[in-house]
Amino acid sequence: MRGTILSSVATLALMTTAAIAGGKVTVITSFPDSMTGPIEAAFEAAHPEFDLEILNKKTSAGVKYIQEIAGDNTADIFWASAPDAFEVLKGDQLLSKVTITSEGIPDRIGAYPLNDPEGYYFGFAGAGYGIMWNERYLKANDLAPAKEWMDLAGAEYHGHVGMSAPSRSGTTHLTVETLLQGEGWDQGWSQWKRIAGNFRTVTERSFGVPDGVNTGNFGLGIVIDFFGFSSKASGFPVDFAYPTVTALVPANVAVVADAPNEDGAVTFINYMLTPEGQSVLLDPAIMRLPINPATYAEAPEGFPNPFEDSTIGASVKFDVEKSGARYNLVNSMFDVMITYRLDDLRAAVGALHEAEARYSETGNEEAKALIDEAWALIDANPIDEAQSLDPEFAGIFTKKRRKATDEVGERQAEIEQRWDAFVVENYARATELANKAAAM
């Protein structure tokens, strides 16, 4: 009796697998259903022998998931925006090196190399960072949309801006790093802190920013382009623009090491790079920049084309190695100086805006000196660029010991506490100076 049950279970199992010859392809992705749905449908129509199984996880959770299941891997594909997440997986030898046959795909999008030079992961769509705003909110608050990053630091935007933290969102990390590379370390951080002084909030998820702008919780957000395009396409009273200093970076896809269905995984990646697969990206709910220049012929009016419009994302040569070397360090600095001390920073910058407004009336030079001193305190960084690129120092933030004998000098907690004390004191002193200047 038991034997009969067992064998019928086995037959049933065989039958279900036989129904789909190519088998199941398991995809771990951070992309929303509205994006994976149309692509899945198009792929399964073109390749009915495969069954795409989509598993949606936040990028960070997806990376953790693949790391945790590595011993007995069940995932075939990792599919997400942030190249850094792929770098982490590649570093852990969790990606498989495969050969992709695609035609008509250029080597670069903007200034960013499209594929991993070693062939572990591949770009399939482009994305750039920019500013998104809510028309109704701006109108009600009598504001004009900001066009450049530094516009967001203007006094009129105080408390109206939102952004995600780079430690929370791989795409936000790229935005932060882009400015640091485009403007230089000190200048870049100074700009970030002045913009952050206008933040209403630092959101926990990258989607929290478009969500906040869509609902009108805050007026302007620093977001990746497709959030702006797809929100607009869904009917929200919002719009989006690229500032001059931005990087276009690819969204990526890779085959996971020891994939149960590598064949199916490679077929899927190949399909996405065909003109057919690329045109799905123009679906109103997706709105990503195709990387096949030919696909832009089908794009709707006004859709940006980075392959023709050279102003998009051309001004920064994004250095992936530099970014990778200090990845966690930059995240930690942003959190310590901005995310966790936003109230202090906002108070200081707000006070400075007032002091500056007052100075423009009085022209008091003594006040001006205090204002400059206060700005210098806000701009001050706990470490310089050389230290950020020192592998030994940056290593404190990754804690990846190659051997048991490896010693990492200080602990992250010690350093963060020192930075925290540094910025808290500086922000408090800056507020004091600003108030003093405003009273003059």
Next chain:
Amino acid sequence: MSSSSSSSGAQAAGLSDRVPNWLVPNLSGLHIAAVLIALLLIGLLLVPVAQVMIVAFQDPATGAATLQNFVDFFGTSLFRESFWNSFYVSAMSVVVATAIALPLAYITTRFHFSGSILIQSLGFIPLIMPPFVGAVAMQLIFGRNGTVNLLLRDWFGISIPFMEGLNGVILVQSIHYFPFILINLSASLRNIDRSMEEAAQNLGSHGMRLFRRIVFPLAMPGYIAGAALVFIKVFDDLGTPLLLNVNNMLAPQAFLRISSIGISDPMGYVISVILVVFSILSLWASFLFMRGKDYATVQKGGGGMAKRSLKPLEKTLAYGTVILILLVVLSPHLGLLLLSFGTIWSFAPLPDGYTLQNYITMWEGSKTFILNTVLYAGIAATLDVIIGTAIAYIVLRTGIFGRKALDYLATAALAVPGVVLGIGYLRTFHQIDVPFTGEPMASWWVIIALALMIRRLPYALRACTAALQQVSLALEEAAESLGATKRRTIQKVVIPLMTGGILAGFVTSFATAAVELSATIMLVSSNNDAPLAYGIYLFMQTPSGRGAGAALGIVAVIVVAIGTIASQIIIERDKKLKASGDAH
């Protein structure tokens, strides 16, 4: 040991007489149950969590065992501040939640008040709102540019910062968790012996004094159980502060540090350990507070306190209070309802237009989510009340060695952040294969149900413990002296008397398991296995999916509300049966 000795009859019995007592324990069914539960808790809670938490005790540089990380924790001003913020928010949430729950519980149990069942059920509904959905809806209503503030600004030129910083967390948490107090307090109030109150009245006590000196103290076990739950839940709740983007609290600090890409900062794990320890301390404090106070009442026939009819003026006042409270606590649901029927809702008091399209979109892709949720939450809640009743009985009625540990262990699940449990399960169960199918156990749907069971066990346990505390030992002794066996006593006397509490526990576990996300999001390995909260999360990640996500949220609320109202009706009927039994 005992099984081998029992096999060889009389000789073994002789042997067991000679060896010390502790070596051959008298293994009753209760002992076996205790051992099984202990194994279950160790396997499903302790081991997985230890797999993750061990990082807190390792030197990040060398991997050697160390306590240095804890020194760092207390040496970091940000963490000290986070600790204080978490404490402040938890304490304030208990205060605000009490202010909401007490009038509702009192009015509905103390007076003849039509619609009591409805109010009790409605009052429960806030708990079944997935936390992130609740925060979205609350932002739309109370946020900086939400309905209330936009209208206030238009009419009076003012705005009230309901949702700014810690205020927002306290407001959302109180509205979300006050049902814990409501449900436990109501159960306690119903169980108060009428004769106590009558005795007090005979001695001339009435009004506030009666409430303060007699009624409230007698309802203390339920209130403390509820308040302790609120405190602990708020203390380690992650979803609400995260969604309101409040980072300077302990749970978000732990989460942010554990879940960032490529970061293996031990501080996240240190905070998790501290959360667990602090929660256990709070529970211990609540036990200390209750110790030595006997709240059991012998007579159960009275069916709770005498109900009084209200005078017309009092009635108006009572209805006014109840309606006002319900309006506030149900505002997230109103917001969600509007969102689910709305087209675009942006910087406006109400959506621009209304449509059914969201429900159509939702229905096309969500049937499995709904079925899965009912299945998982059903399994989890059923196991929870069985285990919860068993633990409560073992702790309160037996002298089994380590019984307190069982209680603390089960309760400690409260303090384990869902992410930590999720990662722990992946680490523990990924290498074990499910019999027959050969897939890793970590990607088997049953694991999701078990994770939910562990996460919600403390709720059921508190409810069952409070219920048992109010059953007088004398009743059991009476049954046993009349010749009933222990087993029969439990079956025929204890459990029937605990019905209300057990049902309360089931409903709490089921409803909250149905909307749980943090552990499941780590464990879902296929969209076909995904529960409802995960489906809402998927929808809510896209600008076009907000309406559909809200529609699915409404379905979640309705599914759980039906369950809640059904069990309320059962409780009421049970009460009436008892009351009529008394009359005969």
